[in-house]
Amino acid sequence: MYSVKMALLDAAFRKGIDGREVFPWIRNLDIRFEPPKQAIVNNSFIKIQTEPKDKKAGPAFISSVGFREYVFFDGELAIAIQTKELTEQLVFLLKELLLHLHYLGKRGSFLQATNQEVRQELGESFSSYLGEPASFSECVVMQYLDDMGPKATFESISSFDDASAKMGRDRVMKTVFIPYQQKRASRDFTWYSREKG
Structure with a gap:
């Protein structure tokens, strides 16, 4: 959720909109995900x-070793955003900003929008939070995902400000259930699927 909100703020700046203006309603967005059918x-x-x-x-940079996880998606990643609390004008702006998203996170996970649609209900193929009534598919993977806290300020999440984000206030970890089941795993990879069997 955090990376989607940061990407929306980045898109706003690239469109010539001051991020401070749109930050309060972007911070409060309720975001869910429908993962692709398969992920390795x-x-x-x-x-x-x-x-x-x-x-x-010494040198400006030194050589080191880092652990990275690379994900291959088979299918489309759907991002659902609750717009019930937004005005018609903000919904229009949100749709525009979503078309300007080309990556999530700082490690270059590239994406491209394929379409936008309005749904009344999401169903069990979308993620849900711990503690809310939800209908789960047969298998889920529990994951901790970071989000912006309700008291977060623009200055605290900005990379160009001296204020630092405090965990629990500006950044919060949410327990999210993702409708995946682990099909196979080894030391080198893990295969997840939304398909039964």
Whole structure:
């Protein structure tokens, strides 16, 4: 949820809209996901360049090893956003901003919009939060996903401000149930599917 909201703020800036104006209603959006039918997560150790602890002496970057998970999706990732609390004008702006999303997160997970539609109900193929009444599919994967807290300020989430985000206030972790079942796993990969059997 956090990365979608940050991407919406980025899209607003690229459209010439001040992010401070749209931040309050973007922060409060209720976002759910319908994962693709299949997903394979590859576990990889890769060589990366990092800044040294002592930045004054030596090279600007040093070679290191980092753990990365790369996900291959088979199908489409659907993002559902609750618009009941938004005015008609804000819904129109949200639809525009969503068309300008080309990545989520800072590691370059690229995406492309295919269509937009209005639904009255989401069904069991979408994610749900712990503690809310929901109809689950037969299998779910529990995951902790970060979101913006209701008291978060624009300054606290901005990379260009000195204020730092506090966990529990500006960034909150939510327990999310994703309608996946683990089909197979090894040290190198995990295969998830929404299909039964």
